[in-house]
Amino acid sequence: MSTDADYLNFRRKFDQSYGKLKLPPCCVELKPPTASNVHLYSWAFDWVLVFADDNKYLRVRESHEKVAGLDLSRRMGFVFHYGPIAQRDTDGSIIRQSNDPVDIRIDNSRGRVHMHYRAPDPHYGQENIKGLTLGSLGMLAFVRAVFQHRKSGKPISEILGFQIG
Amino acid sequence: MSAIHEVYFSLREVDNYVCAFEEKYKISSAEFLRNTNPNIEVSEDDAFEWEAFIAQRRELQSLDRKTHREYLNALERHPHKVRKDTDFKQACFAA
Numbered sequence: 200m201s202t203d204a205d206y207l208n209f210r211r212k213f214d215q216s217y218g219k220l221k222l223p224p225c226c227v228e229l230k231p232p233t234a235s236n237v238h239l240y241s242w243a244f245d246w247v248l249v250f251a252d253d254n255k256y257l258r259v260r261e262s263h264e265k266v267a268g269l270d271l272s273r274r275m276g277f278v279f280h281y282g283p284i285a286q287r288d289t290d291g292s293i294i295r296q297s298n299d300p301v302d303i304r305i306d307n308s309r310g311r312v313h314m315h316y317r318a319p320d321p322h323y324g325q326e327n328i329k330g331l332t333l334g335s336l337g338m339l340a341f342v343r344a345v346f347q348h349r350k351s352g353k354p355i356s357e358i359l360g361f362q363i364g
Numbered sequence: 365m366s367a368i369h370e371v372y373f374s375l376r377e378v379d380n381y382v383c384a385f386e387e388k389y390k391i392s393s394a395e396f397l398r399n400t401n402p403n404i405e406v407s408e409d410d411a412f413e414w415e416a417f418i419a420q421r422r423e424l425q426s427l428d429r430k431t432h433r434e435y436l437n438a439l440e441r442h443p444h445k446v447r448k449d450t451d452f453k454q455a456c457f458a459a
Contacts, residue, residue, distance in 0.1 A: 210366050210368055213368060218367075232368045232369065233369045234369070235370075235420075236372055237370050237372070241419060264423075265423075275415070278409065295409060296407075297408060308411045308412060309406075309411055
Protein backbone atom coordinates (compact mmCIF):
# COMPACT_ATOMS: atom_id res chain seq x y z
CA MET A 200 0.00 0.00 0.00
CA SER A 201 1.35 3.44 -0.84
CA THR A 202 2.58 5.76 1.90
CA ASP A 203 2.65 9.50 2.32
CA ALA A 204 4.75 11.03 5.05
CA ASP A 205 1.76 12.92 6.40
CA TYR A 206 -1.23 15.02 5.40
CA LEU A 207 0.84 18.14 4.69
CA ASN A 208 2.95 16.17 2.24
CA PHE A 209 -0.18 14.63 0.66
CA ARG A 210 -1.81 18.07 0.31
CA ARG A 211 1.29 19.66 -1.20
CA LYS A 212 1.65 16.89 -3.79
CA PHE A 213 -2.07 16.96 -4.58
CA ASP A 214 -2.08 20.73 -5.05
CA GLN A 215 0.91 20.57 -7.39
CA SER A 216 -0.79 17.96 -9.58
CA TYR A 217 -4.22 19.56 -9.33
CA GLY A 218 -2.78 22.88 -10.54
CA LYS A 219 -1.55 21.19 -13.70
CA LEU A 220 -4.73 19.21 -14.28
CA LYS A 221 -7.03 20.55 -16.98
CA LEU A 222 -10.65 19.49 -16.52
CA PRO A 223 -12.39 18.65 -19.82
CA PRO A 224 -14.98 21.27 -20.89
CA CYS A 225 -17.97 19.05 -20.08
CA CYS A 226 -16.58 18.11 -16.67
CA VAL A 227 -17.74 19.69 -13.41
CA GLU A 228 -16.84 18.96 -9.81
CA LEU A 229 -19.93 17.60 -8.11
CA LYS A 230 -17.87 17.41 -4.94
CA PRO A 231 -14.60 19.34 -4.78
CA PRO A 232 -11.51 17.61 -3.40
CA THR A 233 -12.49 17.17 0.23
CA ALA A 234 -10.53 15.84 3.18
CA SER A 235 -12.45 14.95 6.29
CA ASN A 236 -11.28 14.74 9.88
CA VAL A 237 -7.76 15.74 9.02
CA HIS A 238 -5.07 14.92 11.52
CA LEU A 239 -1.40 14.89 10.69
CA TYR A 240 -1.31 11.15 10.03
CA SER A 241 -4.92 10.28 9.26
CA TRP A 242 -7.61 11.62 6.97
CA ALA A 243 -10.23 10.56 4.42
CA PHE A 244 -10.36 12.03 0.94
CA ASP A 245 -13.24 12.24 -1.55
CA TRP A 246 -13.57 13.88 -4.97
CA VAL A 247 -16.42 13.53 -7.48
CA LEU A 248 -16.35 14.69 -11.10
CA VAL A 249 -19.34 14.54 -13.44
CA PHE A 250 -19.23 14.50 -17.25
CA ALA A 251 -22.34 16.28 -18.43
CA ASP A 252 -22.18 15.13 -22.05
CA ASP A 253 -22.68 11.41 -21.40
CA ASN A 254 -23.90 11.29 -17.79
CA LYS A 255 -20.84 9.52 -16.43
CA TYR A 256 -18.90 10.24 -13.27
CA LEU A 257 -15.54 9.71 -11.73
CA ARG A 258 -15.06 9.34 -8.00
CA VAL A 259 -11.83 8.85 -6.11
CA ARG A 260 -11.77 8.15 -2.40
CA GLU A 261 -8.93 7.29 -0.09
CA SER A 262 -8.54 6.79 3.63
CA HIS A 263 -5.18 7.20 5.30
CA GLU A 264 -4.15 6.00 8.72
CA LYS A 265 -1.12 6.28 10.93
CA VAL A 266 1.44 3.51 10.73
CA ALA A 267 1.66 2.16 14.29
CA GLY A 268 4.82 3.24 16.03
CA LEU A 269 6.03 5.45 13.18
CA ASP A 270 5.53 9.09 12.22
CA LEU A 271 4.12 8.02 8.86
CA SER A 272 0.73 7.53 7.31
CA ARG A 273 -0.34 5.02 4.70
CA ARG A 274 -3.28 4.62 2.38
CA MET A 275 -5.44 1.94 3.95
CA GLY A 276 -8.56 2.10 1.79
CA PHE A 277 -9.23 3.37 -1.70
CA VAL A 278 -11.95 3.39 -4.34
CA PHE A 279 -11.34 4.70 -7.87
CA HIS A 280 -14.56 4.57 -9.86
CA TYR A 281 -15.56 5.63 -13.37
CA GLY A 282 -18.85 4.79 -15.02
CA PRO A 283 -22.43 5.83 -15.78
CA ILE A 284 -24.61 7.61 -13.22
CA ALA A 285 -27.43 5.16 -12.55
CA GLN A 286 -29.36 7.11 -9.93
CA ARG A 287 -29.29 10.41 -8.10
CA ASP A 288 -30.58 11.44 -4.71
CA THR A 289 -32.95 14.42 -4.33
CA ASP A 290 -29.96 16.63 -3.44
CA GLY A 291 -28.20 15.63 -6.67
CA SER A 292 -25.66 13.33 -5.05
CA ILE A 293 -24.98 10.04 -6.82
CA ILE A 294 -26.47 6.85 -5.47
CA ARG A 295 -24.63 3.70 -6.43
CA GLN A 296 -25.72 0.09 -6.14
CA SER A 297 -23.18 -2.69 -6.43
CA ASN A 298 -24.82 -4.06 -9.60
CA ASP A 299 -24.80 -0.72 -11.44
CA PRO A 300 -22.91 -0.63 -14.76
CA VAL A 301 -19.28 0.45 -14.47
CA ASP A 302 -16.51 1.27 -16.92
CA ILE A 303 -13.69 0.68 -14.47
CA ARG A 304 -13.46 0.48 -10.72
CA ILE A 305 -10.41 -0.36 -8.65
CA ASP A 306 -10.76 -0.74 -4.91
CA ASN A 307 -9.52 -2.72 -1.95
CA SER A 308 -12.82 -3.33 -0.26
CA ARG A 309 -12.43 -5.71 2.71
CA GLY A 310 -8.67 -5.70 2.26
CA ARG A 311 -8.53 -7.36 -1.15
CA VAL A 312 -7.42 -5.16 -4.01
CA HIS A 313 -9.34 -5.89 -7.20
CA MET A 314 -10.73 -4.39 -10.39
CA HIS A 315 -14.15 -4.30 -12.02
CA TYR A 316 -13.82 -3.71 -15.73
CA ARG A 317 -16.71 -2.87 -18.05
CA ALA A 318 -19.14 -4.72 -15.77
CA PRO A 319 -19.86 -4.94 -12.03
CA ASP A 320 -18.80 -8.60 -12.08
CA PRO A 321 -16.43 -10.36 -11.97
CA HIS A 322 -13.94 -8.90 -9.52
CA TYR A 323 -10.49 -9.29 -11.00
CA GLY A 324 -7.84 -9.77 -8.34
CA GLN A 325 -4.22 -8.78 -8.87
CA GLU A 326 -3.51 -12.34 -10.05
CA ASN A 327 -5.72 -11.69 -13.10
CA ILE A 328 -4.17 -8.34 -14.01
CA LYS A 329 -0.91 -8.10 -15.93
CA GLY A 330 1.02 -4.86 -16.40
CA LEU A 331 -0.47 -2.84 -13.55
CA THR A 332 0.03 -3.11 -9.80
CA LEU A 333 -3.42 -2.17 -8.56
CA GLY A 334 -2.40 -1.24 -5.01
CA SER A 335 0.25 1.18 -6.23
CA LEU A 336 -1.97 3.15 -8.59
CA GLY A 337 -2.34 6.78 -7.52
CA MET A 338 -5.65 8.59 -7.70
CA LEU A 339 -4.38 11.32 -10.01
CA ALA A 340 -2.92 8.73 -12.39
CA PHE A 341 -6.40 7.20 -12.49
CA VAL A 342 -8.05 10.58 -13.10
CA ARG A 343 -5.62 11.45 -15.89
CA ALA A 344 -6.14 8.03 -17.48
CA VAL A 345 -9.91 8.58 -17.59
CA PHE A 346 -9.46 12.05 -19.09
CA GLN A 347 -7.11 10.64 -21.73
CA HIS A 348 -9.52 7.78 -22.48
CA ARG A 349 -12.38 10.21 -22.97
CA LYS A 350 -10.33 12.50 -25.17
CA SER A 351 -8.67 9.86 -27.34
CA GLY A 352 -11.21 7.06 -27.30
CA LYS A 353 -8.44 4.60 -26.46
CA PRO A 354 -9.41 1.81 -24.07
CA ILE A 355 -8.49 2.55 -20.46
CA SER A 356 -6.68 -0.78 -20.35
CA GLU A 357 -4.31 0.48 -23.03
CA ILE A 358 -3.78 3.81 -21.27
CA LEU A 359 -3.11 2.23 -17.88
CA GLY A 360 -1.15 -0.55 -19.58
CA PHE A 361 -2.89 -3.62 -18.21
CA GLN A 362 -4.28 -6.83 -19.59
CA ILE A 363 -6.79 -9.16 -18.02
CA GLY A 364 -5.85 -12.78 -18.21
CA MET B 365 -4.41 28.21 -0.57
CA SER B 366 -5.03 24.52 -1.07
CA ALA B 367 -7.60 23.11 -3.49
CA ILE B 368 -8.60 20.63 -0.80
CA HIS B 369 -11.63 21.52 1.32
CA GLU B 370 -11.34 20.32 4.88
CA VAL B 371 -14.33 19.22 6.93
CA TYR B 372 -14.38 18.03 10.51
CA PHE B 373 -16.77 15.80 12.41
CA SER B 374 -17.02 15.56 16.16
CA LEU B 375 -16.47 12.28 17.96
CA ARG B 376 -20.23 12.07 18.52
CA GLU B 377 -20.99 12.54 14.81
CA VAL B 378 -18.45 9.91 13.79
CA ASP B 379 -19.83 7.58 16.44
CA ASN B 380 -23.34 8.09 15.02
CA TYR B 381 -22.13 7.16 11.52
CA VAL B 382 -20.51 4.00 12.86
CA CYS B 383 -23.68 3.09 14.79
CA ALA B 384 -25.80 3.66 11.66
CA PHE B 385 -23.76 1.04 9.79
CA GLU B 386 -24.01 -1.37 12.72
CA GLU B 387 -27.79 -0.97 12.71
CA LYS B 388 -28.05 -1.28 8.92
CA TYR B 389 -26.16 -4.59 8.80
CA LYS B 390 -27.09 -5.83 12.31
CA ILE B 391 -23.49 -6.59 13.25
CA SER B 392 -20.98 -4.85 15.49
CA SER B 393 -18.00 -2.99 14.06
CA ALA B 394 -15.71 -5.61 15.59
CA GLU B 395 -17.59 -8.37 13.71
CA PHE B 396 -17.46 -6.30 10.53
CA LEU B 397 -13.68 -5.88 10.83
CA ARG B 398 -13.19 -9.59 11.59
CA ASN B 399 -15.28 -10.34 8.49
CA THR B 400 -16.23 -13.76 9.83
CA ASN B 401 -19.90 -13.90 8.90
CA PRO B 402 -20.28 -14.99 5.25
CA ASN B 403 -24.03 -14.26 5.37
CA ILE B 404 -23.49 -10.52 5.80
CA GLU B 405 -22.65 -8.86 2.52
CA VAL B 406 -21.58 -5.27 3.07
CA SER B 407 -21.53 -3.20 -0.12
CA GLU B 408 -18.09 -2.01 -1.21
CA ASP B 409 -18.93 1.67 -0.72
CA ASP B 410 -20.38 1.04 2.74
CA ALA B 411 -17.33 -1.06 3.66
CA PHE B 412 -15.02 1.76 2.64
CA GLU B 413 -16.97 4.35 4.65
CA TRP B 414 -17.46 2.11 7.66
CA GLU B 415 -13.75 1.29 7.86
CA ALA B 416 -12.84 4.98 7.45
CA PHE B 417 -15.25 6.07 10.20
CA ILE B 418 -13.94 3.38 12.55
CA ALA B 419 -10.41 4.66 11.95
CA GLN B 420 -11.52 8.27 12.47
CA ARG B 421 -13.29 7.33 15.70
CA ARG B 422 -10.13 5.61 16.94
CA GLU B 423 -8.11 8.74 16.15
CA LEU B 424 -10.60 11.09 17.82
CA GLN B 425 -10.82 8.88 20.91
CA SER B 426 -7.04 8.86 21.13
CA LEU B 427 -6.94 12.66 20.89
CA ASP B 428 -9.69 12.90 23.47
CA ARG B 429 -7.70 10.74 25.91
CA LYS B 430 -4.51 12.73 25.22
CA THR B 431 -6.25 16.06 25.88
CA HIS B 432 -7.77 14.74 29.09
CA ARG B 433 -4.38 13.40 30.23
CA GLU B 434 -2.70 16.74 29.53
CA TYR B 435 -5.44 18.54 31.45
CA LEU B 436 -4.91 16.25 34.45
CA ASN B 437 -1.14 16.78 34.25
CA ALA B 438 -1.65 20.55 34.20
CA LEU B 439 -3.93 20.19 37.19
CA GLU B 440 -1.19 18.34 39.09
CA ARG B 441 1.50 20.84 38.14
CA HIS B 442 -0.50 24.02 38.81
CA PRO B 443 -3.45 23.05 41.01
CA HIS B 444 -4.09 26.59 42.29
CA LYS B 445 -4.04 28.20 38.85
CA VAL B 446 -6.44 25.64 37.36
CA ARG B 447 -8.70 25.85 40.37
CA LYS B 448 -8.74 29.66 40.18
CA ASP B 449 -9.62 29.50 36.47
CA THR B 450 -12.41 27.03 37.22
CA ASP B 451 -13.71 29.21 40.07
CA PHE B 452 -13.66 32.20 37.76
CA LYS B 453 -15.60 30.35 35.04
CA GLN B 454 -18.14 29.12 37.57
CA ALA B 455 -18.56 32.67 38.85
CA CYS B 456 -19.15 33.82 35.27
CA PHE B 457 -21.78 31.11 34.72
CA ALA B 458 -23.48 32.03 38.00
CA ALA B 459 -23.53 35.67 36.95
